[in-house]
Amino acid sequence: MKKECFEQVYEDHHKLILHVAFDILQDYDLAQKVCEKVFVEFYEKMERLGRWRVKSWLLERAQRGAVRISKESYKKKETSEIGKKEQKPVVDCLIETKDGG
Secondary structure (H helix, E strand, O other): OHHHHHHHHHHHHHHHHHHHHHHHHOOHHHHHHHHHHHHHHHHHHHHHOOHHHHHHHHHHHHHHHHHHHHHHHHHHHHHHHHHHOOOOOHHHHHHHHHHOO
16 A cells, blocks of 8 residues: 555656656756655655645655755865965975065
């Protein structure tokens, strides 16, 4: 019974959840990962959710998951950009400081 119920919910909502995640991430592979995580979590918790909450629960989880991944990838990109900036060697910085520059 649980499997059939899950399959019906998945069939009814997976395209919407994938679309929401893709709108945020603009990356199909990441959106698929979010969708997969949402439905795995749903399967584990579906017996505790009321039928009237299913769609809103799925949408909320998809949005939160996509935003979290988006923030993580932004932080990774920001960190890698900092590492790419041209930095003066420490010796040059010390010489400039000593000379008053």
